Structures are given as structure tokens and as C-alpha cells.
Amino acid sequence: GGVMDMSTDGDGEYHDTNPRKVCDSSPGCPSISTHSKTQGGSNLNKQTGNGKEQKNNCKTYQDDDNEVVHLCGHKFGSCLKHVQSLNTFDCEVRFDKLYVHIDFKGAPPKPEYLLQCFPLWKAWGATGIVFEWEDMLPFEGRLKVVRKQGCYTREEVQLLLDAAEKLELHCIPLVQTFGHLEFVLKHSEFSSFREIPTESLCLCPLAEGAEELARELIDQTLHFHPNADIIHIGCDEVFSLGACDKCRLKAMNSGLHSVYADFVCGLVQYCTNSKHIRPLIWHDMVASYPASLLSEKFGSHGGEPVLWQYGDVCQLEDSLWDNLYESFPKVWGATAFKGAAEPDAVWTPLHQRLANHYSWLDKSQLLMREKSRQLEAVVVTGWSRFSHCTSLCEILPVGLPSLCICLRMLRKGHFSRALVEEAARELGISLELLLYDNDQASLAIDTKQQPNFPGAKIFSCISKLESCRQLFLSSEPQNTSLEIHAKDVLEDMKDDFRTELLTVFYPEDVEEIYNSKFKKVLELADLTK
Numbered sequence: 020g021g022v023m024d025m026s027t028d029g030d031g032e033y034h035d036t037n038p039r040k041v042c043d044s045s046p047g048c049p050s051i052s053t054h055s056k057t058q059g060g061s062n063l064n065k066q067t068g069n070g071k072e073q074k075n076n077c078k079t080y081q082d083d084d085n086e087v088v089h090l091c092g093h094k095f096g097s098c099l100k101h102v103q104s105l106n107t108f109d110c111e112v113r114f115d116k117l118y119v120h121i122d123f124k125g126a127p128p129k130p131e132y133l134l135q136c137f138p139l140w141k142a143w144g145a146t147g148i149v150f151e152w153e154d155m156l157p158f159e160g161r162l163k164v165v166r167k168q169g170c171y172t173r174e175e176v177q178l179l180l181d182a183a184e185k186l187e188l189h190c191i192p193l194v195q196t197f198g199h200l201e202f203v204l205k206h207s208e209f210s211s212f213r214e215i216p217t218e219s220l221c222l223c224p225l226a227e228g229a230e231e232l233a234r235e236l237i238d239q240t241l242h243f244h245p246n247a248d249i250i251h252i253g254c255d256e257v258f259s260l261g262a263c264d265k266c267r268l269k270a271m272n273s274g275l276h277s278v279y280a281d282f283v284c285g286l287v288q289y290c291t292n293s294k295h296i297r298p299l300i301w302h303d304m305v306a307s308y309p310a311s312l313l314s315e316k317f318g319s320h321g322g323e324p325v326l327w328q329y330g331d332v333c334q335l336e337d338s339l340w341d342n343l344y345e346s347f348p349k350v351w352g353a354t355a356f357k358g359a360a361e362p363d364a365v366w367t368p369l370h371q372r373l374a375n376h377y378s379w380l381d382k383s384q385l386l387m388r389e390k391s392r393q394l395e396a397v398v399v400t401g402w403s404r405f406s407h408c409t410s411l412c413e414i415l416p417v418g419l420p421s422l423c424i425c426l427r428m429l430r431k432g433h434f435s436r437a438l439v440e441e442a443a444r445e446l447g448i449s450l451e452l453l454l455y456d457n458d459q460a461s462l463a464i465d466t467k468q469q470p471n472f473p474g475a476k477i478f479s480c481i482s483k484l485e486s487c488r489q490l491f492l493s494s495e496p497q498n499t500s501l502e503i504h505a506k507d508v509l510e511d512m513k514d515d516f517r518t519e520l521l522t523v524f525y526p527e528d529v530e531e532i533y534n535s536k537f538k539k540v541l542e543l544a545d546l547t548k
Contacts, residue, residue, distance in 0.1 A: 020253070020255040020256070020301030020302070020303060020325060020327040020353060020400075021255055021256060021301065021303055021327045021329070087331075087334065090330075090368075090371055091359070091360040091361055091368070091371065092330075093329055093330025093331070093359070093371065093375075094330045094331055094334045095330055095331045095371070095374055095378075096331045096333060096334060096378070098331050098333070098374045098375075098377040098378040098381065099331070099370065099371070099374040101374075101377060101434075102370055102373045102374040102377050102434070103370055105435065105436035105439065106434075106435075107433075107434065107435040107436070108377060108380065108381075108433070108434045108435070109432065109433055110380040110381070110383065110384045110432035110433065111384050111387060111388075111432065112380065112383040112384050112387055112393070112432050113430065113431065113432040114383075114394070114396070114397050114429040114430060114432075115146065115430075116146050116147070116395065116396030116397070117144055117145050117146050117147070117396070117397055117399060117426055117429055117430060118145065118146070118147040118148060118149045118189070118191065118396060118397070118398045118399065119140050119145045119147075119148050119149070119399055119401070119422065119426075120148075120149040120151065120193075120353075120398050120399060120400040120401055121133070121148060121149070121150055121151065121401065121415075122151050122153075122358065122400070122401060122402050122403040122404070123150070123151060123152050123153050123154075123155040123403070124151070124153040124154070124155075124202065124403055124404050124407050125403030125404040125411045125412065126403055126411055126414050126415070126524050126528045126531065126532055127155050127167075127171075127403075127524075127525070127528070128415055128523050128524060129523060129524065129525065130171065130175045130178055130179055132473060132474065132522075132523045133179055133182075134178070134179070134182050135473040136419070136473050137182055137183055137186055137188060138186060139419075139423075139472065139473065140188070140422070140426070141186045141187075141188060143422065143423050143426040143427060143430075144426040144427055144429065144430030144431075145188060145399075145426055146187075146188065146189060147188050147189030147190065147191060147396075148183050148188050148189075148190055148191070149191045149192075149193050149251060149398055149400075150179075150180075150190065150191070150192050150193065150244075151193040151194075151251075152171075152176075152192065152193075152194070152240070152243075153167075153195075153202045153407065154166055154167040154170060154202045155167055155170045155171050156170065156171065156176065156239070156240065156243060157170050157171060157172060157173055157176070158239050159239065160235075160239075161208065161235075162203070162235065162236070162239060164206050164208055165202055165203050165206060165209075168527075169525055169527065173243070176243050177243075180243075180244065180246075184246065189249075190244060190246070190247060191247065191249045191250065191251055191299075192240045192241065192243070192244045192247055192250055192251070193250075193251035193252075193253065194236050194237060194240040194250070194251075194252060194253065195236075195252075195253035195254075196222070196233040196236055196237065196252045196253055196254060196286055197221065197222050197224070197233070197252075197253060197254045197257050197279075197282065197283065197286075198220065198221050198222075198253065198254060198255055198256045198257035198258065198304075199220065199253060199255065199256060199406060199407065200219070200220070200221065200222050201219040201220055201406065201407035201408055202407050203232075203236070204219035204220070204221075204222065205219040205407070205408070209232070211226065211227075212226045212228070212229055212232055213226075214257075214259045214260070214262050214263050214266065215259050215262050215263070218259065219407075219408075220258060220259060220406070221257050221258060221259045221260065223263050223265070223266060224266065224278060224279075224281070224282035225263070225265040225266055225269065225278075226263075226265075229282075230282070230285055230286070233252075233282075233286055234286070234289055237250065237252065237286070237289070237290065237294065238294075241294060241296070247296060248296055248297060249296060249297045249298075249299060250290060250294075250296050250297070250298055250299070251298075251299040251300075251325070252283075252286055252287075252290065252298050252299065252300055253300070253301060254279075254283050254286075254300045254301060254304060255300075255301030255302075255303050255304060255327075256301075256303065256304070257279060257304055260275065260278055260279055260304075261275050261278050266278050276308055276312060279304055279305075280305070280308070280312070280316040280317075281316075283300060283304075283322075284316045284317060284320055284322075286298065287300070287317065287320050287321055287322040288320045288321075290321075291320060291321040291322075297321065297323065298321065298322050298323070299322075299323050299324075299325050299351065300322060300323075300324055300325065301324070301325055301327060301353075302324040302325060302326040302327065302343060303327070305324065305342075305343075306339055306342075308342065309342065310341065310342045310345040310346045313342060313343075313345075313346030313347070314345070314346045317346060317347060318346060318347075321348070322347065323347055323348065323349045323350065323351060323395065324343050324347055324350055324351065325351040325352070325353050325398060326339075326340075326343060326350060326351065326352055326353065327352075327353035327355075327398075327400070328352075328353070328354075328375075328378075328379075329354065329355040329359040329375055329400075330371075330375060330378075331374065331375070331378040332352075332375075332378045332379050332382045333378050333381055333382050333385075340386065340392070344390075344392055349395040350392075350394060350395060351394060351395050351396050351397070351398060352379060352383075352394045352396075352397045352398070353397065353398040353399075353400055354375050354376050354379055354397060354398075354399050354400065354425065354429075355372065355375060355399070355400045355401070355402065356372055356399050356400070356401050356418055356421045356422040356425045356426075357372070357401045357402065357412065357413055357415075357417065357418030357421055357422070358400070358401055358402025358403060358404075358405075358412040358413065358418070359371075359372070359375075359400075359402060360412070360413075361412075362404070362405045362409050362410050362412065363410040363411065363412070363535060364412050364413045365413060365417075365481060365484065365485050365488060365536050365540075366413060366417060366481065366482075366485040367413050367417055367418045367420075367421045369420070369421055369424075369453065369454055370454070372421045372425060373421075373424060373425065373428070373434070373439075375425075376425045376428045376429060376434075377428070377434055379397070379429070380428065380429070380432060380434070397429055399422065399425055399426060399429070401415065401418055401422065403415075410535055411531060411532060411535050411536075413481075414477070414481075414524075414532060414536075415474065415523075416473070416474025416475070416477040416478050416481075416523060417477070417478055417481050419446075419472055419473070419474065419478070420442065420446050420448060420453055420470075420472075420478070423442050423445075423446060423472075424438065424439060424442045427442065439453065439454070446470055446471065446472055446475075447469055447470040447471040447472070447475070448470050448478075452482060473523075474523050476515075476519045476522075477516075477519045477520060477523060480512055480515065480516045480519060481536070483508055483512060484509070484512075484516075484536065484537060484540055486505075487505040487506075487508060487509055487540055487544070488539075488540045488543060490502065490505050491505070491540070491543040491544055492543065502544075505544070506544050509537075509540065509541060509544060513537070516533070516537055517529060517533060520532055520533065
């Protein structure tokens with residue numbers, strides 16, 4: 020939830036850090052308007068992106084305890100400083116329900132790679148997995164057209180679910196049913212359901228057959244998850260809510276909130292009453308609704324909000340927490356271990372991800388101490404794209420070290436230098452490389468480290484790639500010996516990079532990764548000649 024809108028700050032306003040909506044990865048996907056109230060801007064020019072200017076926009080730095088710093092569209096308070104200093108923090112709260120979120124809408128891994136990952140995630144502290152299948156699910160009937168070419172087969176989906184359940188990892192499907200429905204609405208067969216005819220982001224809730232379409236998405240998803248007792252129906256970032264004539268008229272008569280709440284409440288009731296399953300929704304669209312309204316619309320029908328925050332969760336207003344806890348039976352949380360920096364990131368900025376989880380520990384302890392409140396569970400998200408039609412974020416193997424530490428932090432209620440060092444040893448990565456946040460340009464170019472987790476060779480290649488990229492970004496074209504060496508490193512690993520990618524990803528996705536990550540750095544290197 021919410022990678023296009025990096026923070027609502029509890030005010031119901033959208034701060035879209037991705038104003039450039041490109042559809043090069045999804046031919047036929049109509050353009051998406053920006054709906055941008057940007058908190059910090061975005062794009063290839065930022066520190067973890069692929070460009071040449073504004074190099075320090077995402078750079079982490081020390082702050083006074085009372086200061087808030089903005090990094091990659093997120094707000095961070097003192098949690099960032101504590102993480103950078105590796106200060107020990109012990110929390111009274113331990114999370115015993117931790118879900119790893121897999122986002123299949125960008126560079127979906129081959130099943131055999133995920134089968135290697137599941138046991139590790141279990142060992143790191145995960146108790147479940149949230150599968151956001153998007154177009155990788157082999158839909159049938161009229162939805163067959165939304166399948167991605169080369170989507171998983173029914174047998175592969177079953178293989179993944181069986182493997183997870185054998186490890187006692189609780190499986191939750193996530194299917195979008197309102198906003199972020201590009202994977203369906205981009206197809207001409209479903210264009211009549213769009214809120215704005217030229218855009219594929221949002222379903223019009225008042226379009227004829229809209230609720231039936233959303234129900235069909237739920238039904239078919241649950242068909243592949245026969246053992247599911249919880250489903251996440253999305254419903255975040257419905258940016259164009261109330262744009263069409265029908266919805267605008269309803270909003271004028273009943274309020275814009277009714278356009279959203281009536282539709283989502285209908286889906287919640289369908290899941291609860293007809294499918295006998297617990298529905299989850301992302302929290303951001305109801306963040307500014309008063310508790311009385313939420314209680315009226317959702318109170319007796321179930322539905323559990325998942326409050327996502329990928330920066331410092333302590334920056335959210337207390338009123339948001341009060342509204343959710345007073346209106347819903349259970350409240351979930353969502354952090355991010357990757358895919359929450361820039362829309363085209365190469366590397367995971369670990370300090371920011373750890374600070375995000377540090378802040379959730381801190382806030383959970385405050386909730387428990389002050390109001391005896393606790394979270395039902397935490398979803399540790401790993402986004403592949405900010406949206407279906409945008410560029411690739413960092414790929415899964417790059418984010419696994421982050422996931423390892425983040426899960427252990429939440430599971431143990433603890434953060435310290437020793438915890439990070441232990442993870443570094445187990446992963447086969449030096450502490451310096453693990454904490455490398457792009458401010459030591461030459462650090463990883465000649466690393467002899469041999470990481471030992473699934474996709475470790477890809478991680479090593481991209482650590483070198485990112486180090487070279489930072490070198491070219493941080494220096495004027497001087498053709499120094501280090502720059503010359505970096506170019507040689509890039510040339511030497513070009514073929515190996517493709518070969519390693521093919522062990523984890525499908526050929527068409529390898530081409531996108533290569534062109535959007537490796538080729539961009541080669542172009543930067545050419546600029547320094």
C-alpha cells in the first residue's frame with residue numbers, strides 16, 4: 020500500500036513521490052495522471068535512482084533529536100540517527116505475526132527461487148507470506164486477458180502455496196479491487212470500468228458491473244487459495260475518486276467519503292458474509308475519516324485496516340491511531356524492507372529501512388504503554404514497482420539482507436550493532452558493505468565477499484554496479500584511474516550479470532532489469548569519457 024503516495028501523514032492528503040508515470044514496461048497501459056502533491060519530488064536524478072544530478076537528495080545524515088529529515092519522500096526523526104549510530108534499543112513488544120509481502124508486478128522470480136527463500140524467511144522470523152499476484156495469477160474466463168505472458172501456471176501457484184504451508188507460513192492473497200487496478204483496466208475489454216476513461220489506475224465504483232468485477236477478482240484469487248482465511252483487497256490510493264459524472268454527483272449529495280466507503284463496505288461484507296473470510300484493506304483512504312463515520316460504515320461488517328508507513332511511523336498524528344482503533348476490531352501495521360526509496364532504485368538504502376522498523380518498535384511500545392493497544396500483525400512489504408506501469412524498484416535479491424535484519428528486529432523487539440553483525444556473518448557480507456548507503460563510492464567495486472543466500476551473486480553484482488554508479492555520479496569527468504578501473508569492472512561483469520539474473524528471473528524481465536539498471540550505469544560511464 021502506498022508506494023506511489025509515500026505518506027499521507029494522517030491528513031488524507033496524497034504526497035505522490037512519483038510524478039513521472041511511464042508505461043514502457045506495460046505496452047497498452049494508458050497513461051496515468053500525476054495527482055501529485057509531492058513531498059519531495061522523485062525520479063532518476065535522486066541518490067538511489069539512475070540519473071546524474073541532485074546526488075544528495077536521498078543521502079542519510081545526522082539530525083538533532085527534535086529535527087525531522089526528509090529522505091526519498093519519507094519523514095524521519097531521531098530513529099534514523101539511532102540506526103546510523105547502531106545504538107542499542109530494547110522494546111517491550113515482540114511481534115509474533117510477521118508476514119513477508121511479495122509483489123509480483125515487477126520482475127517476478129521463478130518459483131524455484133522462491134522455494135529457496137521461504138525456509139530462510141521462516142528462520143529469520145516470518146510467520147506468513149502475503150502474495151500480491153497481480154497479472155502472474157492464471158486467471159480464467161473473461162479475466163484470462165489480464166494474465167501476463169508467461170504467468171505462473173496453476174501447478175506453480177500450488178507448488179508455492181504448498182511449500183509455504185508445509186513450513187507453517189500462513190498465506191494471505193492480496194488482490195487490488197479499486198485503486199491500482201491497472202493490470203485489469205489497461206485492457207480495452209475493461210476500459211468501461213475506468214473512473215477516468217483515459218486512465219487505468221482506478222475503478223469507477225458506480226460503473227455498471229463494477230462490484231461484480233471486483234467480486235470476480237476476489238473469487239478467482241480465492242480459487243487459487245482454497246485454505247485462505249484472510250484476504251487483502253487493497254483499496255489504497257484511489258487518486259481519481261469522484262472524478263466521473265456519476266461519482267461527482269454522489270459526492271455532492273452524500274460526501275466524497277461515501278463514494279469510497281459504500282463500495283469498499285460492500286466488498287468487505289461480501290468477503291465476510293459470502294466468502295466467510297476476513298478482509299484487510301490499506302488504511303490511507305480512510306485516514307482522515309472521523310471515527311463515527313468509520314464505525315457506521317465498517318463497524319458491524321468486519322474489515323481490518325493495514326496502516327502502512329515506510330518512514331518514521333512516530334510522525335503520524337495520534338488522531339489517526341485513535342480513529343482506526345476506535346472503529347475497527349483489529350489494526351495491522353505495514354513496514355517496508357525494499358521498494359520504498361525511489362521508483363527506479365538500484366540499491367536498498369539500509370539505514371532508512373532499519374530506521375523505519377526501529378520507529379515501528381518505538382511506536383508499538385508507546386501504544387502498549389499509553390493505551391494498551393497492540394497490532395494484530397505486521398506486513399513487511401517489498402515493492403517491485405510503485406505502480407503497475409512504472410519502472411522497476413530494486414529487485415528482490417538486493418533486498419534480502421534488509422529483510423533478514425528487519426524481521427529479526429520485529430521478532431526480537433531489539434536493535435543493536437550485535438544484531439546487525441550477526442546478520443552480516445550469516446549472510447556472508449561484511450558489516451561495511453551491509454551498511455553501505457551509497458556514500459563510499461569505491462567501497463564495493465573490488466569486494467571479495469561471497470554472500471551465501473539465494474541470489475547472492477546478483478547481490479554482489481549490483482553492489483558493484485551501485486558503487487560504480489555512485490562514483491560516476493559523485494565526480495566530475497576526469498578519467499581518473501578509479502573511473503577507468505570502474506569501467507573495466509562494468510565491462511567484465513556484463514555477461515555474468517545477465518547469466519546470474521537468468522537463474523532467478525524470466526528472460527523478458529532480465530532484459531528490463533538489464534536495461535533499467537546496468538545499461539543506465541554504462542551510459543553514465545560513457546558521460547565521463
